[in-house]
Amino acid sequence: MGSARVPEFRITMETPTHVLRPRSLNGATPPRWIEGRALADYGKYLTDESRHTGHAAALVFPTCIEEVAGAVLEARRRGLPVTVSNARTGIAGGAVPAGGLLLSLERMNRIRGLRHGPDVGFLVRCEAGVLLSELQDSVATGSFADSAGWSDESRACLERLRRGRYLYPPDPTERGAAMGGTIACNASGAHTFLYGPTRPYVQSLLVVLADGRVLDIGRGQARAREDGEFALALPGGGMRRGRIPSYRWPRTKNSGGYYAEPRMDLLDLFIGSEGTLGIIVGAEVRLVPAPEANCAVVTFWPDEAAAVAFTRRLRTERQDLGVEAIEYFGPNALDLLRQRRETMGAISGVPERLPGPGACAIYLDLGTDTGRLAAVLGSLCELVAAVGGDPEHCWSAMARDERERLRVFRHALPETVNGVIAEVRRRHPGVTKLGTDMAVPDEGLEGVLALYRSALDRAGLHYVVFGHIGDNHLHVNILPRDPAEYAAGRRLYEGFARDVVAMGGSPAAEHGIGKLKTSFLTILFGPEGLAEMRAVKAVFDPESRLGVGTLFPEEAQ
Ligand SMILES: Cc1cc2nc3c(=O)[nH]c(=O)nc-3n(C[C@H](O)[C@H](O)[C@H](O)COP(=O)(O)OP(=O)(O)OC[C@H]3O[C@@H](n4cnc5c(N)ncnc54)[C@H](O)[C@@H]3O)c2cc1C
Known part of the structure; x- marks a missing residue:
């Protein structure tokens, strides 16, 4: 594959420091304070997709950094904690306030400019409230709503951007998320298989700290020392010292806890910190060359073992075939889709001829050069046949509207699951969907599938398994039919988290910890790891005022 290959990230700095030096901001002013009865009109801000x-x-x-700093200082003066809210698409409750000041960044929504990146791509500068959909669509069309106000350098870059095809790859399914939220959660998704999560695309951040100062931090500028030490310069001179947690970061996708690795770039501390270390007000993110041609393919397999074997072969061909995403539909998932088709007919988004019970499907997104597309599809057919599948029984889609039809098919599953749960909730309002978000290392894929299947079948629960099999990150959705099954499902869910961590994986691979999954952090890193995270937080937020109740449960008021 040519153009979809992710370029190496290279920035060379002379000697990165281990000391972060935020600056004080002139002109910090609090924005209009909405409180008391006036708050009644803003109920939607008290909740998120959880x-x-x-x-x-x-x-x-x-609406500007001065107002963010002003709000933080005013909250401090009033003794209030601060919860950061962006597009509120989070499903772990991180943006749901537990008292104090709720600071919404939705009006900081301008794309500020463009410059050349350290490699063949571009860097785009945006405010935290810019929606992912807006950024991605602007990049794809070369049309930026705010470009009239850009500098000459940015506009010249825009002309060059328009001559090629570029892409901002992070894809957390929900494109209504905001850039600040996706960075705060290190969002990832199906295309993470080829492109990685949000983290490697963040080049620099502008962060307002809990004391109202501003940290302008670029990749490669500040690193922890060999022993993990780093420091934050204090306003009156002196330093507050901290240490990067010593826990081992899972060898999988992971959105739980503060990132930690030896001599790590201190920028990475803020990515995935879920609003507990600082308020991200702006970011510069990397664009990479986009593939010239895209294709979606659905392949069918007689059973789980064959689908896994195909996945393993695809992994070795990832770069050559330009495999952007590998998504799994387990046997129960196809059963549910078959029922959907029977009930709803053609408008179900599910084609008529799905294979019979026991079968599985693997959905692929491919991105390659136009001239290579036919060869790539030919190689894919050979691969399907080599693993024992039937290339004649694959669906493929190249034109945009055809791909859209397969996308609708793919999204029909979560929609059907939500419909099933809504039906049960009419009779049992306390019952909710139990959706796992766990990833295991490569060698654990067969084991974790067997674990899910045996435990759920033994318990007699109704469930589907689907999702990002390329990253060994499968979602189990347990569909309880009554409160007793709900209780049994919850127990299994917690047990899965322990098993997955024992396998070296993550119980919170992409949706974050927020306020609802804090018990998973203890399972993941143990009480010692949690204590190390608290020590990091104390460097940036010694009064523990940011994101109260997120990551660390007992702080909730
Ligand atoms: C249908 C659906 C599918 C989804 N699929 C995925 C998926 O595949 N992968 C995935 O990763 N996520 C997924 N999500 C979850 C969600 O979209 C992501 O977590 C997203 O990154 C949240 O962005 P947001 O702007 O909505 O943040 P919010 O929900 O507003 O906030 C999320 C957290 O980030 C903090 N935060 C937000 N903005 C900032 C900021 N500027 N500075 C500091 N902290 C901040 C908040 O305090 C909170 O803790 C899905 C959600 C939905 C509804």
Whole structure:
């Protein structure tokens, strides 16, 4: 594959320091403070896609960095904690306030400019509230709503960008998420298989700290020392010293806890910190060359073992075939889709002829050069046949509207699951979907599938397994039919988290910890790891005022 290959990330700095030096901001002013009865009109800001609801003493919508700093200082003066909220698409409750000031970044939504990146791509500068959909669509079309106000350098870059095809790869399914939120959660998705999560695309961040100072931090500028030590310069001179946690980061996708590795770039501490270390107000992110041609393919397999064997072969061909995503539909998932087709007919988004019970499907996104597409599809057919599949029974889609049809098919599953749960909730309002978000290292894939199947079948629960098999990151959705099954499902869910961690994986691979999955952090890193995370937080937020209740449960008020 040519153009979809992710370029190496290279920035060379002379001697990165281990000391972060935030600056004080002139002109910090609090924005309009919405409180008391006026808050009643803003109920939607107290909740997110987790459907949990919180409470706040006040709400602000800053429109510039001075107002963010002003709000933070005013909250400090009033003794209020601060919860950061962006597009509120999070499903772990991180943006749901547990009292204090709720600071929404949705009005900081401008794309500020463009420059050349350290490699063949570009860097785009945006405010935290810019929606992922807006950024990605602007890059794809070369049309930026705010470009009239850009500098000459940015506009010249835009002309060059328009001559090629570029892409901002992070894809957390929900494109209504905001850039600040995706960075705060290190969002990832199906295409993470080829492109990685959000982290490697973040080049620099502008962060307002809990004391109202501003940290402008670029990749390669500051690193922890060999022994993990780093420091934050204090306003009156002196330093507050900290140490990178000593826990071992899972060898899988992981969105739980502060990132930690030897001599790590200190920029990476903020990516995935879920609003507990600072408020990300702006970012510069990397664009990479986009593939010239895209194709979606669905392949069918007689059973789970064959689907896994195909996945393993695809992994070795990832770069050559330009495999962007490998997504799995287990036997129960196809059963549910078959039922959907029977009930809803053609409008179900599910084609008529799905293979019979026991079969599985693997969905692929491919991205390559136009001139190579036919050869890539030929190699894919050979691969399907080599693993024992039937290339005649694959669906493929190249034109945009055909690919859209396969995308609808792919998304029909979560939609059907939500419909099933909504039906059960009419009779049992306390029952919710139990959706896991766990990843294991490569060698654990067969083991974890067997674990899920045996435990759930033994318990007699209704469930589907689907998702990012390329990254060994499968979602189990347990569909309880009554409160007793709900309780049994919850117990299994917690047990899966322990098993997955024992396999070297993550119980929170992409949706974050937020306020709802804090017990998983203890399972993942143990009480010692949690204590090390608290020590990191104390460097940036010694009064523990940011993101109260997120990551660290007992702080909730
Ligand atoms: C249908 C659906 C599918 C989804 N699929 C995926 C998926 O595949 N992969 C995935 O990763 N996620 C997925 N998500 C979850 C969600 O979209 C992501 O977590 C997203 O990154 C959240 O962005 P947001 O702007 O909505 O953040 P919010 O929900 O507003 O906030 C999320 C967290 O980040 C913090 N935060 C937000 N903005 C900032 C900031 N500027 N500075 C500091 N902290 C901040 C908040 O305090 C909170 O803790 C899905 C959600 C939905 C509804």
